[in-house]
Amino acid sequence: MNHEKMIAYMHEYLDEEISAEDEKELKEHLQQCKECFTHFHELEKSMALVKSIAHIQAPSDFTANVMSKLPKEKKKVGLQRWFRHHPLLTAASLFMVLMMGSLVSTWNAEQDLSVSKQPNLIVRNDTVIVPEGEVVTGDIVVRNGTIRIEGQVEGNVTIINGEKYMASAGEVTGEIKEVNAIFEWIWYHLKSGAREIVNLFNDEKGEEQSLDVAVFHPYIY
Amino acid sequence: MEAIIKKRIKQVLKGDQDAYAEIVEIFKDKIFQLCYRMLGNRHEAEDMAQEAFIRAYVNITSFNINLKFSTWLYRIATNLCIDRIRKKKPDFYLDAEVAGTDGLTMYSQVPAETTLPEEEVESIELQDTIQREISKLPEKYRTVIVLKYIEELSLNEISEILDMPLGTVKTRIHRGREALRQQLRNV
Numbered sequence: 001m002n003h004e005k006m007i008a009y010m011h012e013y014l015d016e017e018i019s020a021e022d023e024k025e026l027k028e029h030l031q032q033c034k035e036c037f038t039h040f041h042e043l044e045k046s047m048a049l050v051k052s053i054a055h056i057q058a059p060s061d062f063t064a065n066v067m068s069k070l071p072k073e074k075k076k077v078g079l080q081r082w083f084r085h086h087p088l089l090t091a092a093s094l095f096m097v098l099m100m101g102s103l104v105s106t107w108n109a110e111q112d113l114s115v116s117k118q119p120n121l122i123v124r125n126d127t128v129i130v131p132e133g134e135v136v137t138g139d140i141v142v143r144n145g146t147i148r149i150e151g152q153v154e155g156n157v158t159i160i161n162g163e164k165y166m167a168s169a170g171e172v173t174g175e176i177k178e179v180n181a182i183f184e185w186i187w188y189h190l191k192s193g194a195r196e197i198v199n200l201f202n203d204e205k206g207e208e209q210s211l212d213v214a215v216f217h218p219y220i221y
Numbered sequence: 222m223e224a225i226i227k228k229r230i231k232q233v234l235k236g237d238q239d240a241y242a243e244i245v246e247i248f249k250d251k252i253f254q255l256c257y258r259m260l261g262n263r264h265e266a267e268d269m270a271q272e273a274f275i276r277a278y279v280n281i282t283s284f285n286i287n288l289k290f291s292t293w294l295y296r297i298a299t300n301l302c303i304d305r306i307r308k309k310k311p312d313f314y315l316d317a318e319v320a321g322t323d324g325l326t327m328y329s330q331v332p333a334e335t336t337l338p339e340e341e342v343e344s345i346e347l348q349d350t351i352q353r354e355i356s357k358l359p360e361k362y363r364t365v366i367v368l369k370y371i372e373e374l375s376l377n378e379i380s381e382i383l384d385m386p387l388g389t390v391k392t393r394i395h396r397g398r399e400a401l402r403q404q405l406r407n408v
């Protein structure tokens with residue numbers, strides 16, 4: 001008898017791929033041949049032993065550990081979900097994010113002198129002059145520069161990131177405000193932009209598109 | 222089950238990271254077990270199993286949603302373990318030792334005043350012995366034996382996971398069985 005052939009049959013049997021005919025032949029052989037019987041028994045026993053150790057479990061904190069190690073950039077949906085569930089806080093966050101995002105960038109971007117346009121204002125280098133004897137009507141806003149008030153201003157004067165000099169003859173009928181810190185700058189915008197923000201809130205509901213813009217603002221900075 | 226997994230994958234693809242936690246829950250024991258039996262070391266197994274899930278997540282866009290997710294995940298985990306085994310080959314016997322000390326760690330976690338029932342000690346010793354013998358198998362036989370007898374996967378699934386012809390899988394299983402027969406006959 002061919003033992004090698006019988007060993008091949010044993011493996012076919014263990015893989016459950018043996019034909020009925022070959023299986024019969026194998027069984028008959030195993031009853032007669034001690035050597036093959038032992039071989040087959042050892043195969044079955046060793047596989048039973050291997051199977052017997054198959055009950056190990058992952059550590060209890062496994063999933064938490066995996067989740068904490070995932071890359072963070074896909075948190076976007078999580079934020080959107082959060083926003084949907086907290087509409088009021090969303091409004092507040094959106095407000096802050098938009099304010100911080102756009103205003104900080106504006107603050108940093110505007111380094112050049114800018115001034116509201118009134119025909120009788122004189123601009124010399126970084127200095128804006130309200131000439132002596134002239135009356136400037138309307139509010140004046142000066143950014144990144146100095147204002148010398150020698151004449152009269154009929155309105156408010158706002159100086160952002162700059163300085164003011166009042167001549168003795170100078171006169172401002174409205175308020176004079178100096179905005180030199182970033183938070184004041186934001187506050188200034190909050191007050192002047194309040195109406196636009198209210199409109200924004202009204203449009204916000206249910207629009208994830210606009211949320212996306214808001215959400216991604218912080219990552220830029 | 223397959224339907225739930227597909228649904229969660231679609232959520233993950235949309236960027237919903239939390240949906241991935243459920244996928245990890247479903248497969249964590251299987252993948253951890255695969256890594257543990259391949260590497261014979263609990264600590265390494267945890268590292269590799271975590272790495273497998275992280276890689277699957279990072280590469281989820283390259284997963285074909287019409288295929289079986291478990292096959293793909295098993296492939297990632299198996300390849301990671303095989304790479305690991307190949308890298309540490311010079312330390313092979315050292316690691317076999319580590320497999321044994323894992324059982325000792327289990328003893329030391331038992332409070333001193335309580336003693337393990339004798340049969341439980343025997344069972345732990347037997348498990349360590351079996352694990353050590355599996356660890357001695359060349360990696361190509363070890364892989365198919367673990368997939369077939371520990372993970373209880375079909376030959377066809379194993380062939381897909383390893384991207385290997387069915388005939389090769391069968392040959393390796395036969396040789397792996399023969400090797401284990403000799404190693405475990407006197408246990």
Ligand SMILES: [Zn+2]
Pocket residue numbers: 001002003006029033034035036037
């Ligand atoms: Zn025989």
